[in-house]
Amino acid sequence: MFRPLSIFIGTRYTRAKRRNRFVSFISMTSMIGLALGVLAMIVVLSVMNGFQREMSNRILGMVPHATIIGAKPIDDWRPVAEAALKNPEVTAAVPFTEMDGMLSFKGSMQPIQISGIDPAQEGKVSIVTRHIVQGSLEDLKPGEFGVVLGDITARRFRLTVGDKITLIVPEASTAPGGITPRLQRLNVVGIFKVGAELDGTMGLIHMADAAAIAHWEPNQVQSVRLAVKDLYAAPQVSQQVAAGLGAGYKADDWTHTQGSLFSAMKMEKTMIGLLLLMIVAVAAFNIIATLIMVVNDKGADIAILRTIGATPRQIMAIFMVQGTVIGIVGTLIGGVLGVIAALNVSELVGWVERVSGQHIFSSDVYFVSNLPSELQGGDVALICGAGFVLSFLATLYPAYRAAQIQPAHALRYS
Structure with a gap:
């Protein structure tokens, strides 16, 4: 050749x-x-x-892909969820309330991000139900102020199911400082372990208990949490949903909280x-x-x-x-x-x-x-x-x- x-x-x-x-x-x-x-x-x-x-x-399976936040507490989250689900990119929409605070136990303290959830629907948007190592998510009952904590937090405070811990959240008041701490006793009903930093910074309570801590009505929530097909499309999808709902709503997504990571x-x-x-x-x-x-x-x-x-x-x-x-x-x-x-x-x-x-x-x-x-x-x-x-x-x-x-x-x- x-x-x-x-x-x-x-x-x-x-x-x-x-x-x-x-x-x-x-x-x-x-x-x-x-x-x-x-x-x-x-x-x-x-x-x-x-x-x-x-x-x-692990991280994006725990934190919200996107949230639709009301200018004031949302009285009925279902119409907002139904409007969000009309977008073909949205796969699930559930009620969600988020607040920052401090956990205190026997003189030790640490910051915590508390999420108010509906235990029956949380599995639609989160992987936490598959990573419970002690207790159960279903043990979060309205009015009982139960909490599910991460494994790192539990080991740091040496907590097990059945222990009680104090949650301290800031509350606006007419006092000279403008803010006073509000203390709420919580019962540890479960421990999750997803194998990420969230095991030491996140806690879950029932959305009715979150409303009680914030002095809202039991059925009121802060926002509606969305799960989307394409994570990188979450900013655009959430903005579209919020725009369709009107001026009383704004959108947030994971790029603001976890984007730097x-x-x-x-x-x-x-x-x-x-x-x-x-x-x-x-x-x-x-x-x-x-x-x-x-x-x-x-x-x-x-x-x-x-x-x-x-x-x-x-x-x-x-x-x-x-x-x-x-x-x-x-x-x-x-x-x-x-x-x-x-x-x-x-x-x-x-x-x-x-x-x-x-x-x-x-x-x-x-x-x-x-x-x-x-x-x-x-x-x-x-x-x-x-x-x-x-x-x-x-x-x-x-x-x-x-x-x-x-x-x-x-x-x-x-």
């Missing part, structure tokens, strides 16, 4: 033939280095994607990706050293090719082909191994833990007690594409030097 001269000779130079074994060896090391760089980049970014997915599922995770992934790309770049530019050694080794061959009619363009193409072959093969090997490793890294870590008897990610220390991984095709394509481009760029200078070799000079000193 006919092959152009540059492709035929360039591919031959990548294989070991007698005196070329050293050159072939350094070509192989360049290929292996590039493969390892691509493999590491795919695995690390997949693990970061996995952690981001876990944190998104996810922006930080996105920035972290970007910066680590750039740092890992430097590893790939170093491996790719090892091809420069490889090709320069090949050019020096093949000076006489280049001179002979020039004397029998090869043009500088063809000589340049020979070494560009050789470097590109090294880059493509190394990137493909690294890509395949990286995909396999990313798909099995969780099982590999689990096997290491079983064999060693040590927990690498202890649930007592880390929110996520395993090593999650989420392989994204876009990341693999971007990494492999970067490897191809860097490998090609690394061939330009050595190939140009080869094209500038003068036949008479090369043959004289060969």
Whole structure:
């Protein structure tokens, strides 16, 4: 089968033939280095994607995707929920009241964000029902002032189901300071553990009890909580719903409360990706050293090719082909191994833990007690594409030097 001269000779130079074994060896090391760089980049970014997915599922499964807040307490939340559900992006709408306060227990205190909910409907918009480790969400009865706390809060105060704790909330008054504390005794009826910071900052009470603490009517709520199909469309969806309800309502969404966290995770992934790309770049530019050694080794061959009619363009193409072959093969090997490793890294870590008897990610220390991984095709394509481009760029200078070799000079000193 006919092959152009540059492709035929360039591919031959990548294989070991007698005196070329050293050159072939350094070509192989360049290929292996590039493969390892691509493999590491795919695995690390997949693990970061996995952690981001876990944190998104846990945090955004607990906090509201969006809320429709009334200018004053909402007397009947059902018409608001029905109006919200007319939007095709909204999957659920339930009553919701939120207040900030302090928990006090035996002289110790901590800030807390209390959510007033309807236990019968909370499962439509929250994952908390699947993460109750003690007690039950159904034990939140109106008028009994029960509370479901997070695992971190419970461990900090050494609480169990049946204990009593004091909630302190600010209350506007005519006193000189303008605000006086209101104390409410709460009964611990449940403990949840979602494996995120919310385990230490959130508490759940019945919406009727929240209304009583705020001096509202028992059926009044602060807002209607929405669950949406696309989390990143929550700002637009909530604004549309609020606009349809009129001037007495405003919208809020998760980007205002948790947006900084996810922006930080996105920035972290970007910066680590750039740092890992430097590893790939170093491996790719090892091809420069490889090709320069090949050019020096093949000076006489280049001179002979020039004397029998090869043009500088063809000589340049020979070494560009050789470097590109090294880059493509190394990137493909690294890509395949990286995909396999990313798909099995969780099982590999689990096997290491079983064999060693040590927990690498202890649930007592880390929110996520395993090593999650989420392989994204876009990341693999971007990494492999970067490897191809860097490998090609690394061939330009050595190939140009080869094209500038003068036949008479090369043959004289060969």
